[in-house]
Amino acid sequence: MRALISVSDKTGIVEFAQKLSNLGVEIISTGGTSKVLKDAGIKVIGISEVTGFPECLDGRVKTLHPNIHAGLLAIRSNNEHMKQLRDLNIKTIDIVVVNLYPFKQTILKESVDRQTAIENIDIGGPTMLRSAAKNYQDVAVVVDPKDYDKVIKEIENSKEVSLDTKFYLCSKVFEHTAHYDTLIATYMKKERRDIGLPETFTMTFEKVQDMRYGENPHQKAAFYKEVNKNKGLLASAIQLHGKELSFNNINDTNGALELLKEFDEPTVVGCKHSNPCGVGTANSIYDAYIKAYSADPTSIFGGIVVANREIDKRTAEEINKIFIEIVVAPSYSDEALDILKSKKNIRLLKIENIMTKQDENSYDLKKVAGGILVQTIDSKLLPYGSELKKVTKKQPTEAEMKDLIMAWKIVKHTKSNAITIVKNGQSIGIGPGQVNRIWACKQAIEHAIEYLGKDSLKGACLGSDAYFPFPDCVEAAAESGITAIIQPGGSMNDIKSIEACDKHNMSMLMTDMRHFKH
Known part of the structure; x- marks a missing residue:
């Protein structure tokens, strides 16, 4: 059995490769991964030994070779395929362990330039993953370090990876490469800035958490975030206290935050069921809260309070007089936190840069049966350049x-x-x-x-x-x-x-x- 290992995320890779080697699996590796494994004392076959061709173009071309892809794509039960491998002196590859150049981490850096982003687009990695996944019945392909233990246990117990597990790993590959390619396409669209609403619409999101349930207890739900810098958005909130947010909590809080961003002066928004129930502006956040609360003291009970200034002791004392589900603010004084945390079930969220608005080219999505409605966000308050x-x-x-x-x-x-x-x-x-x-x-x-x-x-x-x-x-x-x-x-x-x-x-x-x- 042979495994090809080439990873950017090296979490757990030395331990995994060592266990494979101990089980008699030959290890083929490339570049930086090969060095890490060799330094750990693991016997490694260099990629050039397999291809008979040196890595070239600053490492851009390493694995794009018939000796690799024929070894991945050959169907083991197909006699003609196996005869061709023997005639060509090509050996099969049974396990592929690959994760891709860190494109996401690159584009999330401040002021990254386009050329640097493009240099971090992986070519050989996705090609190997797709080849191996297409031939999943014969090749186990691993993209997620969380699956290392599962693969090792099956080889230890059965001398092979089960077909069910191979298909599970295969499905993760196409999720992984689709996510990766969508990140690249999204980045390119933003670089162009003239794309508008494209002919084909793709977005990608990463799971933040599974929810206890959706809008109602019988519905399943999860919270996903866009892959961007997320400044000032609910997806970047730090929870300081309380149980995890529910589906409705997130939906309602997001609406309150979007309204809050319309105001520069000290402002508090009270929200219930995605609608504002009380809004106050004043010279202090305390006075703004009093206005928001007194506007509708019935509806704000059990609702959400968002503020665009630090919550101080006096404001916290007022908030604690009633039951509030969630408080969101850019910061809290130590005294305010102590007061608010005295209530077990209140959720306290901190969002730095709380007034940062979404890019006006961001999308608003609404799912309908069999399709999706896409529009740019409602970023304007009044028409540009027009007087009332x-x-x-x-x-x-x-x-x-x-x-x-x-x-x-x-x-x-x-x-x-x-x-x-x-x-x-x-x-x-x-x-x-x-x-x-x-x-x-x-x-x-x-x-x-x-x-x-x-x-x-x-x-x-x-x-x-x-x-x-x-x-x-x-x-x-x-x-x-x-x-x-x-x-x-x-x-x-x-x-x-x-x-x-x-x-x-x-x-x-x-x-x-x-x-x-x-």
């Missing part, structure tokens, strides 16, 4: 402008149909996910009245994620005391909404951009 249209006789005040922009930020990240109401840097009413816009408007108004009182609506600002097909939302807003509105515009009935605003001495801005979130 002030379409009413009354113009918004400076204070109203701030609240209108805040309402627009929140409504962008609220499920459609969506209405948000803001006053003095605080969301006071949010109407998400309704099947018509007037219901969303009425819901937002009712929430404000329930938690903050009817007077809270006087002088408040309203945001709508899409245009008003009718003036009914304007009429409802005016009746409640709201004085300013921001909406995309674009309806054939825009003039009716504008006239309704003028009638009630309200101001209205149109953005020429909608933000549906489905």
Whole structure:
């Protein structure tokens, strides 16, 4: 039995090769791997001894040779194949242990240049893996050091690797090479930056964790992350306390984080079931939390709190007054951590660079039966280079402008149909996910009245994620005391909404951009 070993990740390879050698397996190896094995006292046959040809082109060509690939691809039960090997004086190779040049590790380095990335594209390795895996019934091919023990135990017990295990190893090979090739293709697309939505769509992800269950207990689930630098994203979070996150925790927290990234000033977002339930901005994170909490103290219970400043002792004490599932922040004071950790079940996440946004060319994916919908992320808040249209006789005040922009930020990240109401840097009413816009408007108004009182609506600002097909939302807003509105515009009935605003001495801005979130 002969094994060909050539690995970039040398984890456990000396011990594995030594055990193979002790079992009577001849070891063929290349380059750096060969040196490591020889230095460990393991007898190694150099690749050039097998090919009869020296490694060349700075090691670019080592294993691309018939003496290697014929030894891998020959079907042992095919008499003609075996006769040809004998005639050509080629020996079979029964085990292949290969993992590939560290392309991923290379592109994740800061400021890596294109040529360095390309030099770390493996050619011979994937070719050997595919040859061996295609002939899996005769060749055991190992790409993952975690499988070394399994292979050794089977050879020790049965003098060979079982067919079931060979097929398992074969399937891992094609997962491995598909992942590797997709990393390269994704890198090339990003380098081009003009690719848009390609004719064929491939992405690759790496598992972060298996989940206890999915959206519901009867569904299986796992969390995977994209292979990139992941700065400021949930996939890069460090969990400081609490049990592992669930499927719904991750989904809901991600939505809250994306909204948080819209704000530069100290801000807290409370989230429940993927919708914001309270948002506050202030001069301190404590005051921002108080605003977010008081906006909807019912919904925030059992919800998620994300903040873009350090959580201090005073804020932690307020958070601990109710049950919160998850707190996310860029940092925590030592006192705040001690306070929050006093609750066993709260999850505490730290995300450095929490305000780092995704690349605007990143993709948003939605799975449908039999297919997938792909779009670039909704990275814009307002159209580039465009001014907000002030379409009413009354113009918004400076204070109203701030609240209108805040309402627009929140409504962008609220499920459609969506209405948000803001006053003095605080969301006071949010109407998400309704099947018509007037219901969303009425819901937002009712929430404000329930938690903050009817007077809270006087002088408040309203945001709508899409245009008003009718003036009914304007009429409802005016009746409640709201004085300013921001909406995309674009309806054939825009003039009716504008006239309704003028009638009630309200101001209205149109953005020429909608933000549906489905």
